[in-house]
Amino acid sequence: MMNKELMTAKILEAKATQGVSWEGLAKAISMSPVFTTSACLGMNSLTEDKALALCETLGLDKSVAEALQVCPKKAWDGAVPQDPLIYRLYEVVGVYGDTMKELIHEKFGDGIMSAIDFTMDIEKEENPKGDRVVVTMNGKFLPYKAW
Amino acid sequence: MMNKELMTAKILEAKATQGVSWEGLAKAISMSPVFTTSACLGMNSLTEDKALALCETLGLDKSVAEALQVCPKKAWDGAVPQDPLIYRLYEVVGVYGDTMKELIHEKFGDGIMSAIDFTMDIEKEENPKGDRVVVTMNGKFLPYKAW
Amino acid sequence: MMNKELMTAKILEAKATQGVSWEGLAKAISMSPVFTTSACLGMNSLTEDKALALCETLGLDKSVAEALQVCPKKAWDGAVPQDPLIYRLYEVVGVYGDTMKELIHEKFGDGIMSAIDFTMDIEKEENPKGDRVVVTMNGKFLPYKAW
Amino acid sequence: MMNKELMTAKILEAKATQGVSWEGLAKAISMSPVFTTSACLGMNSLTEDKALALCETLGLDKSVAEALQVCPKKAWDGAVPQDPLIYRLYEVVGVYGDTMKELIHEKFGDGIMSAIDFTMDIEKEENPKGDRVVVTMNGKFLPYKAW
Amino acid sequence: MMNKELMTAKILEAKATQGVSWEGLAKAISMSPVFTTSACLGMNSLTEDKALALCETLGLDKSVAEALQVCPKKAWDGAVPQDPLIYRLYEVVGVYGDTMKELIHEKFGDGIMSAIDFTMDIEKEENPKGDRVVVTMNGKFLPYKAW
Amino acid sequence: MMNKELMTAKILEAKATQGVSWEGLAKAISMSPVFTTSACLGMNSLTEDKALALCETLGLDKSVAEALQVCPKKAWDGAVPQDPLIYRLYEVVGVYGDTMKELIHEKFGDGIMSAIDFTMDIEKEENPKGDRVVVTMNGKFLPYKAW
Amino acid sequence: MMNKELMTAKILEAKATQGVSWEGLAKAISMSPVFTTSACLGMNSLTEDKALALCETLGLDKSVAEALQVCPKKAWDGAVPQDPLIYRLYEVVGVYGDTMKELIHEKFGDGIMSAIDFTMDIEKEENPKGDRVVVTMNGKFLPYKAW
Amino acid sequence: MMNKELMTAKILEAKATQGVSWEGLAKAISMSPVFTTSACLGMNSLTEDKALALCETLGLDKSVAEALQVCPKKAWDGAVPQDPLIYRLYEVVGVYGDTMKELIHEKFGDGIMSAIDFTMDIEKEENPKGDRVVVTMNGKFLPYKAW
Amino acid sequence: MMNKELMTAKILEAKATQGVSWEGLAKAISMSPVFTTSACLGMNSLTEDKALALCETLGLDKSVAEALQVCPKKAWDGAVPQDPLIYRLYEVVGVYGDTMKELIHEKFGDGIMSAIDFTMDIEKEENPKGDRVVVTMNGKFLPYKAW
Amino acid sequence: MMNKELMTAKILEAKATQGVSWEGLAKAISMSPVFTTSACLGMNSLTEDKALALCETLGLDKSVAEALQVCPKKAWDGAVPQDPLIYRLYEVVGVYGDTMKELIHEKFGDGIMSAIDFTMDIEKEENPKGDRVVVTMNGKFLPYKAW
Known part of the structure; x- marks a missing residue:
């Protein structure tokens, strides 16, 4: 195989x-x-x-x-990425993680955004001051089950 | 202070x-x-x-x-976040980091998406199968300067 | 608060x-x-x-x-737990993680067991050779969304 | 060999x-x-x-x-697993570890659930809202020996 | 409390x-x-x-x-101990771990020495060339359960 | 060579x-x-x-x-061992390290047990409730030199 | 390729x-x-x-x-460099990082020095007491976007 | 004190x-x-x-x-800095460390740039496309002593 | 106390x-x-x-x-020291560790230099090109016991 | 090459x-x-x-x-050495690092001992109670430059 x-x-x-x-x-x-x-x-x-x-x-x-x-075994290099493009995304999670948590809980209640029932789109936004990268993530809200 | x-x-x-x-x-x-x-x-x-x-x-x-x-000194807990909501975002960076790198380089050339000249928006998308979280990141593309 | x-x-x-x-x-x-x-x-x-x-x-x-x-910010001590009772559970994940991955993919296809839409039950099974702990985890299967 | x-x-x-x-x-x-x-x-x-x-x-x-x-030398990749299916199990240990400790001590006294005198079973539970993974762990309770 | x-x-x-x-x-x-x-x-x-x-x-x-x-939550400082007395014990585990594994498997088959059904004794052995510390560990052999 | x-x-x-x-x-x-x-x-x-x-x-x-x-360069895998047999020994050092320190200082004064002028013996103790592993470590006590 | x-x-x-x-x-x-x-x-x-x-x-x-x-995937060995020449640069970042932050914020406001729109020059300065290395870094100031 | x-x-x-x-x-x-x-x-x-x-x-x-x-005991938070301004400097060391090593060895021979016999200057360079931060480091070259 | x-x-x-x-x-x-x-x-x-x-x-x-x-429990901050004076000593161990091993084995056979039966002295050596620090370590050679 | x-x-x-x-x-x-x-x-x-x-x-x-x-890129295995001979040297840095800092500052003022303008000598000292290893390090004192 x-x-x-x-x-x-x-x-x-x-x-x-x-x-x-x-x-x-x-x-x-x-x-x-x-x-x-x-x-x-x-x-x-x-x-x-x-x-x-x-x-x-x-x-x-x-x-x-x-x-x-084949179902992949997902893995990546290092807990903290080093490539600058990927690091900036990691930094966004660090800097805005608690903010995203506050706002998602405010809008949806206790739960998370799924990374499995999830889509992502990357677009180029033309801009005279410098083009921009637009990343759209769309994940199902999963409420914590209480039992 | x-x-x-x-x-x-x-x-x-x-x-x-x-x-x-x-x-x-x-x-x-x-x-x-x-x-x-x-x-x-x-x-x-x-x-x-x-x-x-x-x-x-x-x-x-x-x-x-x-x-x-005051200009903040930004910091977060741990290299790998533990809260499930924040971890899922970290996982997205791990799983899709190289994919994002491929597509941004394909659309823009060698460079990165800025995390400084950057905005983010979080919306709720109503959906009968379960509402969805929509996160939009918009960052200026910064080409690597060659000199 | x-x-x-x-x-x-x-x-x-x-x-x-x-x-x-x-x-x-x-x-x-x-x-x-x-x-x-x-x-x-x-x-x-x-x-x-x-x-x-x-x-x-x-x-x-x-x-x-x-x-x-209040929606909690979940966190735990250390990447590897030290208390023996909790460590044994961590060890089970290490030893049987790939096995669980093989069997879940065989039964369900590509996806994961949710830790959010999830319940757990702990029971005592009496046994003359020594009582046993029975832990039952029940999590929704989430197939990876392809788009 | x-x-x-x-x-x-x-x-x-x-x-x-x-x-x-x-x-x-x-x-x-x-x-x-x-x-x-x-x-x-x-x-x-x-x-x-x-x-x-x-x-x-x-x-x-x-x-x-x-x-x-041959008796295996057991080992796994990384202190924190990265594959989402295995990570969710790790997360369960982190989030529910202290809870399991409280409940096992309440039912059995001071001791642990063995990961050696241990069995595990994985079943599919059909469910119209989405099938569920049922994991049953059964380990001998080992009381701490006092001497 | x-x-x-x-x-x-x-x-x-x-x-x-x-x-x-x-x-x-x-x-x-x-x-x-x-x-x-x-x-x-x-x-x-x-x-x-x-x-x-x-x-x-x-x-x-x-x-x-x-x-x-009260049942204790056991924890210790750092993955690698620093105090020289404790470090030497850690070093013994590192240097002789595989040797102990070979000999225990040779004598008992596949399984482990329990750290729960376990006793330890520390004695002083007088010796003209310098007294010696004698540590005796006695743990139940636990064979891996096959099922 | x-x-x-x-x-x-x-x-x-x-x-x-x-x-x-x-x-x-x-x-x-x-x-x-x-x-x-x-x-x-x-x-x-x-x-x-x-x-x-x-x-x-x-x-x-x-x-x-x-x-x-040849004099070996001693090394082992990972700060924290993963194989269950070796991990249990590591756990014993973690759980009983301070206890051993207290008792060795009480019996011998300030110093350590040598891991160099050191012997180890592993025996099987037959026992109707389950055979036991007996590990005996014997190391020279080394008092800290004051100068 | x-x-x-x-x-x-x-x-x-x-x-x-x-x-x-x-x-x-x-x-x-x-x-x-x-x-x-x-x-x-x-x-x-x-x-x-x-x-x-x-x-x-x-x-x-x-x-x-x-x-x-080809757009490179940038990576380097270890979070803390070991080669003495590179370590001294790392040490400078550790020792003077907060100082640089204070002075850049004082001169420019809240933002960072880009490592992408960035140039570096290394020169030899002859000096009778021992020649000197002169490193000049020149990066665009990027103000944090507020939105 | x-x-x-x-x-x-x-x-x-x-x-x-x-x-x-x-x-x-x-x-x-x-x-x-x-x-x-x-x-x-x-x-x-x-x-x-x-x-x-x-x-x-x-x-x-x-x-x-x-x-x-008082002579300070210098220390900083974490092996990898998190604040974006300081991280970019760390990234420069990672990305350009080997380059700096090549060029310093080419100009000076085997040795390092001192971080002790060292000065640093930070200036603002006005620029219509965006002001720039200019950091000048000046360290004595220390050749490795051979003996 | x-x-x-x-x-x-x-x-x-x-x-x-x-x-x-x-x-x-x-x-x-x-x-x-x-x-x-x-x-x-x-x-x-x-x-x-x-x-x-x-x-x-x-x-x-x-x-x-x-x-x-009181017999101290010895501990220090971080696996890798950050203060430049202490780091340089750590670097010496990293750079010259294998060299010291070769030379001690060549002169003494298989064994180590004790850090317990050990003395250290620090002197100032005046020198017109810059005073020098002279550190003398004197440790008993401990041969590995074979049994 | x-x-x-x-x-x-x-x-x-x-x-x-x-x-x-x-x-x-x-x-x-x-x-x-x-x-x-x-x-x-x-x-x-x-x-x-x-x-x-x-x-x-x-x-x-x-x-x-x-x-x-060729100018070497110096590197060593692991932040904490495992070989007992090298570990003892690392332990000496950990145990005596702050002591060395106090005494060097007392004798020389604020600065460090160079690991570049540095020599080392290893000698055997014969001793009826057991031969001793004598390690002499001699490094130039580098005062911190103030500017």
Whole structure:
């Protein structure tokens, strides 16, 4: 069985060779760019039809499609990320975590925003003073069950 | 000089006594709920007029308004957050960090999303299968300077 | 506003004075022992009627009931617990984590067991070779959303 | 001597080729799915007859059966797990650890639940609002010896 | 309710005032020095009669005796101890851990030495080249349960 | 020069092939099982005659005997051990460290038990309620030098 | 696709073979020594023309030039650096961090010095008592956005 | 003896009351702003005359001047700083540490830049696209002694 | 009983008031400066006569002398020291640790330098190019016992 | 270019083959044993003539001599060393760090002992009660620059 690391390497290589973008790849399988990219990087799994469609687009064989369907064991490097782009997101969680907690509890009561029943979208907002990155997270509110 | 911890305690007490929400407090000073809450929790500073307006709304004296204007030393508990609501956000950064990096580089080139020239908005999306939390982050793209 | 630490101290003191058990306290408010105890220890919140009932049972005043309704900021000591009873549970997660992942994915597909829409029950199983602790966890399966 | 990593790889490969599930494999050797899976993942050892039966089921040779009988050196990645499914179990220990301690001491006195004289069972509970995972842990109560 | 820290402080103070040794204190309540000391330091609990006997010996009141009966939440400073006496014991576990594992598995099979059904004794062995400390640990062998 | 890892692998392989136990191997070179095992695992060094005797017993060549004589650089995995057998020993140091410190200071004065001028013995104590592991540590008391 | 580690190895080898300095290499592509070196070490990316010019200077092929244009994932060894030269810089941040914060806030208000819109220069200052290293950092001040 | 924390608190209070800036305070004692601020924050010591001059400027008594002369025990919070302004400096050390090492070795040979025989200056560079922070560090090069 | 922290505070205060140096204090009790200072800082214990002599010199009462005789629980801040003077010593251990190991094994065989049967001396070596600190450590070689 | 790890391996092999000691090797190149050993272990660099002399002594080729001249990136395993010989040195820094700070400040004023302009010597002191290791460190005192 092909592991996720090799699967990702094969996808990145085919993607570069064919000059296709993540956006293009996502469109080709009718899914969002964020989810498609995360599955290719080994952080989510695809259904069989989406996996086959992705491999067809990239000219990859069935073993890659099988690897794309495996439930991943998610992991990342280090408790505190070092790459500046990722660190800034971590910093936002540190700086605004308690604020988000206050406002979500005020609007919804005791509970959390799911990271599983969850979608994310990343857009470019053109701006004469410098373009802006717009990240939209949408997660189901899960109230704490009392029993 | 009043420190930020005492400032936050006085604001939370007055807010509870007067039964005002974070949304209401933000509206009273014509700022966003996220920024207003973060300043009250000691993670951002207010300008003098906003600080005075906030204290007037809550019936707090000038020493609190002064503390609200001080540049904060931002800090949070632990490298990995434990509260489930905040942990889920940390997990999102871990799981989707490389995905966000791929897509931002694809759309913008080499650089980062600023966490300083940055705004955040938290909304409730009603949904018959369970309401959803919608978090929108908007940060200026900063290209790496080459020299 | 009374904080959760003082709330817990007052409940433990009244509980000891009145000689009531956690089981008894839970029965008095018609909730489970696990949830009732966790709320008293500051790790969950109660609805207003349950909080008032609990305080009435223990002869505690309204400020404790208010503290019981506050959404808690959950936290625990150290990444690795030291108390032997709690460490054994941590060890079970370490030793059987991948096994649980394999079996849950086999039975349910890609997703997780919720720790929010979740209940737990602790029972004593009498056994001539030594009584046994039976812990039952029941959490909603949350499939990863693909989008 | 074959090490546990290679043993696990050979078992996973044979299991996939033959299309047998963990449940099916466990039934074939008349043991529970949790224990069988954990032994295959290298976290427990099998007796000679069970090891041979398992290898016969999967068409694996004697070297795998020998590796299955070796006392494992148990280890896991990181003090805090990152995979969301495993993290939720860790979170349960953090959030409910003191609660479990209170209730076990109340029912049994000073001591712990053994993680060695211990069994675990994982079931699917069908539910129209979403199926549920039911995890049952059963460990011998060990009273602290006083001397 | 008196907490364990105050309990220990009161015991140490009375012990110093009365000039009684740990050995003497243990003899007075007919228990071992190791267990008696560990209970006084808050790492084990005593039965009611032993707790009362200990307090009578030291001239302490009932609140100390009650605190001695509480199930302790065991904790220690730092993952790696710093005091040289305690560090040397930690080093022994590091240097000889795998050796102990090999020999215990060779003699007993797969399982562990219990730290709960466990006793310890510390003796002085007189020796012209320098006296020696003899530590004897005696723990029940617990075989891993297979199911 | 053969390193310690390869030396250990060769010894374990020969030991398995020849079906000799650690006890038997120790007897063959007239040393204790604990020391012999620890040297084979790379945590101690042997004198030339013992190293040659051990290699003769196992049918190993001179390069292994040379590696057995090298002063080892001792190291172990992680500050907190994870294998349950080794963790229990670590837990004993945590739970009883201060107790051992009190009793050793009471019997010997200010100083430590050496982990260098040190021996250890592991025995099986048969017991109808379950056999017991008896570990005896014997270390020279080293008084702190004052100057 | 060539990864950054191999790219750096090829550049270092060619640089040594050709006896060219970092200063010389930077001059050859009309960029600063700091930025050029950091790109060669895999911590920044070059534009296509600069990457091709650098490879031409060193006699390296197009695959290296492609690797130089990839947005790097920045990472470094350990939270606290160990090499003495790098540690001294870390120590400066620790010792003078709060001082820098006070003075930047005094001169600019609430905000930070960007590490992205940032340049650095390293010069040698000759001095009869011992030459001195002069490091000049120049980063855009980013005021915290309030919204 | 007044400790450094109280000394800093008294200085900050007097500085706020008198409305004097760090720059102004430094000018009043004819020292640099960076060194003066760091001494007031407890990270450096002043000579007797400078300490007395600083206290005279701020209207503080002799006990503060004495505390300013004490050799400080330097310490900072956490291995990785969290405040964004300080973190960016830490990130610069991480990202450019190896680059600085290459260039300093190229210009000076094997050795380090001293953090003790060291000065720092912070200036504001006005710029229509946004003002810039200019930090200049000047440290003596210390060659490794060979012996 | 006075604890070591209060003991140290009283000694430092009396030492400052009386204007006596550590060297002078050591001479007054006929012990070395290093050992005397370490005992006053709570890292070693004194015999009764030395403790009384020290208290007499400083005009301190018997409770301080008693505290000086207590066996200390040694501890220090953080695994990696931050104060530059102490860090440099830590760095020496890191950089030269393996070198010291090679040379001590070459001269003495397998064993260690004791940190208990150990003395240390700190001297000033005058030098026109800058005075030098000379630290002499003298520890008994302890050969590993084989058994 | 040969890296430092391979360089060290080649030196150790040649040293063993030729039966030369570290002392002998140092004498052959007219340098101290500590510095020579540290350079061979990759923790310091040699000048060209010393590197060539060392390689001639050991019969090694020019590539080793080149590697010996490279400025090393110094690093060591783990924040807290585990090998007992090295740990004892770390413990000395922990136990006596504040004492050394007090005495160096008393003798020299505010500053540090350099670990760069630094020499170390290790000698054997014969003693009928057991030979002793004498380590002498000699580092330039660096006063903190005030500016």
